[in-house]
Amino acid sequence: MVSETPAFEARRLIRGALSATLATQAAGQPFASLVTPAVAPDLGVLLLLSSLSEHTRQLQAEPRCALLFQGPAPEANPQTAPRVTLTGLAAPVPAAEAPALKARFLARHPYAALYADFGDFALWRVAPGAAQLVGGFARAVRLRQAELLPEAAAVAALAAAEAEIIGHVNADHADAMAEIAARLPGGGPGPWRLVAVDPDGADLAREERVLRLNFSAPVADAAGVRGELIRAIRAARAA
Numbered sequence: 214m215v216s217e218t219p220a221f222e223a224r225r226l227i228r229g230a231l232s233a234t235l236a237t238q239a240a241g242q243p244f245a246s247l248v249t250p251a252v253a254p255d256l257g258v259l260l261l262l263s264s265l266s267e268h269t270r271q272l273q274a275e276p277r278c279a280l281l282f283q284g285p286a287p288e289a290n291p292q293t294a295p296r297v298t299l300t301g302l303a304a305p306v307p308a309a310e311a312p313a314l315k316a317r318f319l320a321r322h323p324y325a326a327l328y329a330d331f332g333d334f335a336l337w338r339v340a341p342g343a344a345q346l347v348g349g350f351a352r353a354v355r356l357r358q359a360e361l362l363p364e365a366a367a368v369a370a371l372a373a374a375e376a377e378i379i380g381h382v383n384a385d386h387a388d389a390m391a392e393i394a395a396r397l398p399g400g401g402p403g404p405w406r407l408v409a410v411d412p413d414g415a416d417l418a419r420e421e422r423v424l425r426l427n428f429s430a431p432v433a434d435a436a437g438v439r440g441e442l443i444r445a446i447r448a449a450r451a452a
Contacts, residue, residue, distance in 0.1 A: 219354040220361050221431060223297045223346040224413045226282050228252045229425040231322075234281040235260070237271035244271060250280065251321035254368045254375075254411040256361070258301070258339040259318045261325055265333050272303045278339060290350065297346045301339040311336055320408040323421045363412040367433040374435040375410050382407045382442065389446045390417055396449040397424045410438050 227250075235248045246268040251259040258280060262269045272278060279300045286294035306314050315336050319326055328334060344356040371378075382390065383406050394405035394417050405424070409416040414427045415438070428441040 219346050219348070220356055221413065222295070222348060223299075223344050223356060223361060224256060224363065225427050226284050226295055226297045226346075227256065227258070227299060228411065228413055229284070229427065230282040231423070233258075233283075235268055236279040236281070237268045238275055238277075239271045244268060248280075249322050249325070250282075251318040252411070253314060253317060253338070254363070254372055255365075256341050256363060258299070258341070259306070259314055260303075260337045260339065261318055261322075261329060261334055262337050263331075263333045264335065269337075272337070276303045277301075278303050280339060287349075292350045295346075295348050297344055299339070299344045300342040302342070303337050303339045306336040306338050314338070317409060320418065321416060321423055323418065323423070363431060364433065367412040367431065370434045371410060371412060371432075371438070374438075378410055378435055378438055379407050386442075389442070392449045393417065393426060393442075393445045394419070394424055396452050397426060400424050415442070 230250060233248055233250050235246045237244050237246070244267060246266070248260050248262075248268075253259060262272075264270075277300070279298055281296060281298050283294050283296040315329065318336060319329060341361060342358055344361050346354045346356060348354070387404065387406070390405045390407055391403065394400040395402055397417070399422070403419045405417045405419045407415060408418045408423070412431045412433070414425055417424045417426060426445055429444060432438055432441060
């Protein structure tokens, strides 16, 4: 049973999005752009931006921004789609943090390796502020930052354990990852690998395709990840 808490639902939408709409402004004039986000364990939104882009220049002048993430609509009416608007402050990722966060971005968007090292591209992070979750038609919930963010202890625990979790799963349970991926939306047969974990779910990749595995509830440590992966493989085998 998936947790129905608004904060968890909002984080799942944010973490599962392969694209989003970035809203910036210049001298009070709003501007919207398509971006491809990745999400750090602490819910910081990572964007690989070109200094030649209009939205990058606007963020340099005014770091306040908003991002719209949208899930699939269950009905013909697009307004039935779940979506979340996240406000925040954007800033370039400091050099000391860039290698790890760039690797996380490329795990989510492998095709971006073609241009990630171009001189005009840099990794930015949007620090989350508040959010508004619209879970469907006429169902809106406002979330304060303290309500939205994952537990800091869980973020730290999984950051410390992530490399070991990924290495173990891919070395010893590759067949299980393939079974899970075959049952996820957009999945199919093939050598899928676990490439990222966070308190709310995990990413599986095969070449340039990436799938999101949502956990049934937030996890706090490596044992929680293990339990969710076991749940997912049992569900895949029972399907």
